[in-house]
Amino acid sequence: MFPYCTDPSTLEGLSWLSCYLTTSKHMMLFYSLGTVLLLLAITAPTALAFGFLGATSAKSHFAPLRWIGKTYIAIVRGVPDIAFFLFFVIALDQLFEWVRHEIKCPDWDQPIRQGNDFVVCAAAKLPLGDAPQWVHEVYGFSLAVLTFAIVFGAFAANVLFGAMRAVPHAQMETAYAYGMSKRQAFWRVLVPQMWVYALPGLSNLWMVLIKATPLLFLLGVEDIVYWARELGASKTPRFTDYPHPDWRMWYFLGLLVFYLLFTRLSEIVLEKIMRRLSHGQATAAGEAMRRADA
């Protein structure tokens, strides 16, 4: 990275460290921090969308839809979430391949499960066996995102469902009194009003989502935990220019600090948003602000 890094064996102290921390291998650790941010940026809106669908269907007047919505919310409750992560990532992959298999290879006569193997025809493979490496990586990452979105969607659905019920009934009745239809009242009154009730739950969820990102490691993505373990393990001079003893403790301390900073920053930002949203609302916080202004 730096010009003086050409012969690491002559370096000492800080200059050694600066070279060590900027090897291409370390860059992969830093990229994976970016992966975490990318995962959050994609998962949060997706999970919110899933959650909105779940909450809306749980409120639906059409019974089967309501049951689906309620089951979706309830099922994640009693079971450890990481079991869901481990489950979905295999199950989704097999589901997609099975669906493609049914469509693309209708005249396949062998069973899909042969002993301990899961066999689909070559055309149904996801990604296709001859696809380039980046497709495989993108596919793996998308599976992870989808898994996160499903699990966190259920949590978000729970929060939004509660928030929809917390919107004062009088507001809805007023809407009807003005002649709005159910649909209009839903979109124009309930949805805009529910956010302030949902925000404490959603910000809690955001913090939980941040803290769930290291679980990417369990989904087979080469993430920060993978690189921290790989880089921290003791290295001998034969295979690297930067030999060192077992430093895994320090790498994980680094990750710990990274997450502490990240959650603290989020807390501050979310507090700001909450203040803004509470303004003029018929809630305790809104009332307090009104009094403070008056």
Add this chain to the structure above:
Amino acid sequence: MKKLILTTTALALTAGMALADTVRLGTEGAYPPYNFINDAGQVDGFERELGDELCKRASLTCEWVTNEWDSIIPNLVSGNYDAIIAGMSITDERKEKIDFTQPYTLPDPSAYVALSADVDLTNAVIAAQANTIQASFVAAAGAQLVEFATADEALAAVVNGEADAVLADKASLVDQVTSNDQLVFLEKEELIGGGIGMGLRKSDAELRGQFDAAIQSMKDDGTLNALITKWEIGATF
């Protein structure tokens, strides 16, 4: 307009054909000197050089993929890569799931490494990498086995006093033992496994033939022996 779309499809198709020749080699990247990730973040080691040479001889375009050891066979079977080249010993149990090429190393004895030479192996705690021939050997021999996900961690367990000894391929231990004077080899060695080969899906007989021929040609002209000597993998053919 329609014509334009047709040409792009044709292009995409030919591109697809070209890509079909790309063979993806799956390795662990954590088992020096066989395979490891170097400072530049690239796969490196004995198997990197070997694999590149084999692909050249079989005129294949190869791409390297890393995958953790634990799931390296399932992910080959499910098509995430086309061949395993990761210091994998040929065993009957693995042969039930995948096919192997001919071995490209001679059977390397597995060695024990401990903090002191007088460890009593009969009731010691022995570390090994999970899903390796060494792990099944220790488990079957009835010793106290503790498994780790990577070879690094298994050895670190001995350094940290978690386990009394580690059992692994000798070549993978030599370097760590010479650079750490706390560690010693035990005299006892175990002859397990039948050499290391490339693992392929059972349905890929053609690819297996290509690699087999390439390995044979490297054996014949001595380049394989040169590589083995260069990376200190053990005995030469």
Add this chain to the structure above:
Amino acid sequence: MSCWQTIQDYGLRSIGIGERLLPKTDFTLCHQVTLIGSGMLWNIYFGIVALLAGFFLANALAVAKNSGSAWFRKPAEWFIFVFRGSPLFIQFFFGYFLFLSLKKLVPAAAPFTDAWLGALVVLFFNTAAYSAEIFYGALRTVPKGESEAADAYGFSGWKKFRRIIWPTSMRLAWPAYTNEAIFLFHATTLVFFSGFPAWRQEGDALYYASYFAEKTFNPFIPYPILAGYFILLTLIVVGVFGLINKRLNRHLPQEHRRKIRLRLRLIR
């Protein structure tokens, strides 16, 4: 081989009693139910011990955080911030490697690198921090009237806290604390995926569930079994905590009793 035989062989496999080798081929439903159930012993052990020990530390932390003196307040605040602000998964990893280096300095620290103690300590600190935040919130919301009434009766200092403030705060905190307990049990499944080695393949329920999923390439059997066990465990926790809640509220008129409403707190 009969299922009864399997239960005898593997029922206590997770704590090292019974058959040494895990089944390698011909996995039956009975194998999976037995081994995953056997692994639950670890989850229950971690959950119960961490909860019991964590309860006391949490109370101490909550009081310290509520204290006027910065000497008590600051350390408690930092402790709670560190354990609530970072992922438990990373805490496990860091804890394990920290104990490893401690062991080199102090030989007496050796047992901490085993899951039964090391992971327990991390879980203990973690649940203490989360519960402390709950208890702290409850301490802040104890009705002013109760405190004033205590003053009027001549209670002060320790006696006032012990007889009035603390019982009321427990009553207020209990519903949230029930959720914490449930999710602590769920969090115990992370232990063997986070650095702590599983000795002789003695792991928890999720360890065995993923073992089967990997070997059979079929997640649709082991994970639902695991889910079933955990739903059962959750129901038991809810039942026990409900009984305690009843006892805490026994003096209140019926309509004032606080019901436990389950809310999500999820992974930490």
